[in-house]
Amino acid sequence: MxxxxxxxxxxxxxxxxxxxxxxxxxxxxxxxxxxxxxxxxxRILTEEPVPGVFLELGAQWIGDTHHRMAALAAELGIALYQQFEDGDTSYEFGGRVLRGDAFHAAYADDLEHVERVLRELDAMAETVDVAAPWLAPKADEWDRITVGQWYDAQGLSPLGRELIEICTVGILAVPTVEVSLLGLLVNVVTCGVTADLLSESEGGAQTKRFVGGTxxxxxxxxxxxxxxxxxxxxxxxxxxxxxxxxxxxxxxxxxxxxxxxxxxxxxxxxxxxxxxxxxxxxxxxxxxxxQASAHKSFILYDEPFWRDEGLNAQLISDAGPARMSNDSCMPEETGGPGIILAFLEGENARVEGRWPEEQRQAALREEMARHFGPRAAKPELIVEGGWVEREWTRGCYNAxxxxxxxxxxxxxxxxxxxxxxxxxxxxxxxxxxxxxxxxxxxxxxxxxxxxxxx
Missing domain, CATH: 3.50.50.60 (FAD/NAD(P)-binding domain)
Known part of the structure; x- marks a missing residue:
């Protein structure tokens, strides 16, 4: 001893x-x-499977209002670079893949209703004190129902209901039937997430990364x-x-x-x-x-070919196995491979995340091809990381x-x-x-x- x-x-x-x-x-x-x-x-874990290529199996981004983290990085001598967002997002609903403006035009009414629901959440959150959410005027009512139940009661179209589910799970990493409405409002108060819930980069939460890895x-x-x-x-x-x-x-x-x-x-x-x-x-x-359920899959190519095609490597899909993705390349000035990060969160992490690796990666390749073309079906490397099996973490992103x-x-x-x-x-x-x-x-x-x- x-x-x-x-x-x-x-x-x-x-x-x-x-x-x-x-x-x-x-x-x-x-x-x-x-x-x-x-x-x-x-819950921060950087791996370097290829020299000079840093993959964030854990926490990856900071946002424009993350002043503590920006100051800490500067103090420690770690530079920041901007998350790549230029180009169209690919959407897949009901077996139909549409990009950018085409999706927004086809489903304008559905998206407008989703936006109204988000604004209502913002208004409700204004009544919640983050230091004592249990004292909110309607805390008892809101904490007795789940986010999923409340969404179901808002009269959303099937596409709108699925879209708001995907985006919410992208933040909470659990199905909305497992979190109380008050719990989501607490997240809104601490992060302001609903204002940017449909933004391809979660608005202020995912705008910058760390040169050399988190x-x-x-x-x-x-x-x-x-x-x-x-x-x-x-x-x-x-x-x-x-x-x-x-x-x-x-x-x-x-x-x-x-x-x-x-x-x-x-x-x-x-x-x-x-x-x-x-x-x-x-x-x-x-x-x-x-702990929540999250599984990251990094799909590496020889170059970020999607950028030349006017795409930003972001997808939102009701089919999966990944419901969302983004461009996860190194800083442009350093070059390096093209990297798409596919997210399996909540129920997808629990189901597809447990598939045999060969089955899951085959499904991911097919999904990438649906959104980014046949070249996306032939990556050079796939690196994955789930958090449930890690003994001293047992899940991500939070609880x-x-x-x-x-x-x-x-x-x-x-x-x-x-x-x-x-x-x-x-x-x-x-x-x-x-x-x-x-x-x-x-x-x-x-x-x-x-x-x-x-």
């Missing part, structure tokens, strides 16, 4: 935990970060912390006795401190043993916030409570339990579910422990 001491023990070396530890260190206190995995980054950010934060980051140390228990917090890891490492920050998704935080036990309402919350989750248990999401504070993007008040939210949550948790330390 080995023993380490610090002022603040941080559980989890994802972006939120590393930011929290960095803030603690900057304030003159000693952090110690314990990470279950053999790498840092959590994975540089957690790695450089960890490098700053040095030996204060300990990998391959899954936390088994957190005990509080008097003013001492004792954290015990599998493998024998024991860490003691005055405060602890658990920077894990709620369901993973709930798998740690606590002594004394957590309040029942907090434990009940963690039982009701499952969403089901019906009655917010009104009954939401107040315990970020409420400290004595010296134990909670981080991770799910606890953020701005851009929850994104890297921006992870930074927001890490900074807030750091402020809480520093206040308690005096």
């Amino acid at each position: 080995s023993v380490r001491e610090a002022d603040v023990i941080v559980v989890g070396a994802g972006l939120s935990g590393l930011v929290a530890a960095r803030e603690v260190l900057k304030a003159g206190r000693e952090p110690l970060v314990l990470e279950a995995n053999d790498r840092v980054g959590g 994975g540089q950010i957690p790695q450089r934060l960890a490098d700053e912390l040095g030996e204060r980051v300990v990998l391959s140390s899954p936390v088994m228990s957190i005990d509080v006795s008097g003013d001492v917090v004792t954290v015990t890891c599998r493998g024998g490492l024991v860490a003691t401190g005055k405060q602890a920050i658990v920077a894990l998704a709620p369901t993973l935080a709930g798998r740690i043993m606590y002594d004394p036990p957590l309040p029942g309402v907090r434990d009940q919350l963690t039982q009701r916030m499952p 969403n409570p089901g019906p009655c989750g917010w009104i009954h248990f939401g107040a315990s999401l970020s409420e400290p339990v004595g010296p134990i504070k909670w981080a991770a993007t799910e606890t953020a008040l701005q851009w929850s579910g994104y890297m921006e939210g992870a930074v927001d949550a890490g900074e807030r948790a750091a402020r809480e422990v520093l206040a308690d330390l005096g």
Whole structure:
């Protein structure tokens, strides 16, 4: 058994935990970060299957209003480049493939009705306080129905209903029958997603990427912390006795401190043993916030041929296996292969994501050909990454409570339990579910422990 001491023990070396530890260190206190995995980054994971080609199996973009992330990247010396969006999007509904203006002209009335539904969501969200959504005037009513039920009652055409489902699942990564209407409105308040729900790049959420890969950010934060980051140390228990917090890891490492920050998704935080036990309402919350389902497939070609054909590599499809895609190439000035990123989210991740690789990739090639021509059926390489099987993540992008989750248990999401504070993007008040939210949550948790330390 080995023993380490610090002022603040941080559980989890994802972006939120590393930011929290960095803030603690900057304030003159000693952090110690314990990470279950053999790498840092959590839901950020960059792979380089071809030299100079960086594929983001995890978090990939920041948006125009992600000021914390932009500032952090600049501070760490990581440049940004613009997401490619020029050209037409390809739409596939009812076996018919249409591009750009042709689709909008053919289904103008359907799209206008979808737009009205989105504006109604915006108006409803204005009544929700993100710091206490359970206190919204209609919180009880909205948290007792699912997003899917509410969509079904809006009189949308079959195409409009399917389109709004695809776009919503593209944000939440779970079917809309699993998330309460209040839960979606919380996302609207923290991210403003409905205003850009039909935008091919999710509006302000996916406008810029990191030159050299997103994975540089957690790695450089960890490098700053040095030996204060300990990998391959899954936390088994957190005990509080008097003013001492004792954290015990599998493998024998024991860490003691005055405060602890658990920077894990709620369901993973709930798998740690606590002594004394957590309040029942907090434990009940963690039982009701499952990880979402997402699977990424990167399809590589010798060049981004679709750009010369006036396409942006974005598709929206009711057939699948991918419901959405986009251009995921390296910066134009560096050249490199053409890369289309196909998203399998929610039910598609759970179904097609479990198909044998050969079957799934054959279906993806066929889908690419339907949208981008016969050349798209012959990629040079396909690289895939699902998150459900990753032992220390068990899903992406984030977690969403089901019906009655917010009104009954939401107040315990970020409420400290004595010296134990909670981080991770799910606890953020701005851009929850994104890297921006992870930074927001890490900074807030750091402020809480520093206040308690005096």
